[in-house]
């Protein structure tokens with residue numbers, strides 16, 4: 006099989022050659038932003054929303070992306086086409102660029118833009134049927150007044166520490182609390198609870214404004230469920246009838262155990278399964294075509 010092609014500053018280069026300097030501040034300091042996007046059945050799901058979030062993240066860290074949003078979209082579609090992909094995970098990355106060992110971002114005169122695309126299967130395999138085990142981690146989610154979780158920055162150490170802790174405790178996913186003890190999100194996904202037929206999810210001040218979260222809220226409201234965006238404590242999770250997490254990689258995934266407590270009857274719940282099904286439907290039938298001239302490519 007030929008090597009995957011990576012978009013790198015306007016060129017398409019084989020994966021093994023898509024490299025930057027160790028003086029890139031993305032490498033030295035996690036100084037940059039990224040997105041995680043998916044394509045299903047030849048269509049990129051919620052491309053505009055992901056592009057908007059990428060540029061918002063960049064704005065928040067005062068990083069000028071050297072492409073217009075339309076150019077970025079076209080570069081993403083081109084990368085998918087070059088790799089002949091229909092179902093893919095897409096990772097645009099914009100780092101501050103090459104500077105020196107000092108922190109000063111003014112030393113980095115040219116951001117580096119990478120787009121990685123690759124074939125991608127379900128993140129949690131057969132756990133969608135049995136449910137994930139989650140653990141609350143002692144690492145608190147980055148405070149919004151320190152490094153806002155709304156910024157999808159290349160600095161994911163907070164999330165990695167949560168994942169390490171979940172791994173050590175035998176959990177499939179970590180649940181973050183914020184510094185006030187409110188439920189924040191998973192290490193790479195947003196969280197929802199269902200109780201007495203009503204749905205609850207934390208407001209997005211202390212977590213990433215997830216695009217799958219927004220889609221799930223729409224799905225739930227269309228199905229007639231009341232969705233409340235409000236702060237939650239651990240008690241609300243432990244006593245919920247159902248819990249599920251949402252994210253581009255995870256899609257919608259049930260959580261059936263938290264910190265040794267079974268959630269509901271310990272099986273993926275009715276509402277959760279409905280969201281999973283509806284999400285499948287919506288992702289397979291919507292999105293920006295990768296091959297507009299040949300939409301039913303085989």
Ligand code: PMP
Nearest residue numbers: 193194195213215216217252253
């Ligand atoms: N929270 C975090 C920390 C994430 O990394 C992600 C994945 N991007 C999400 C939530 C879910 O966001 P989305 O649905 O936009 O992928």
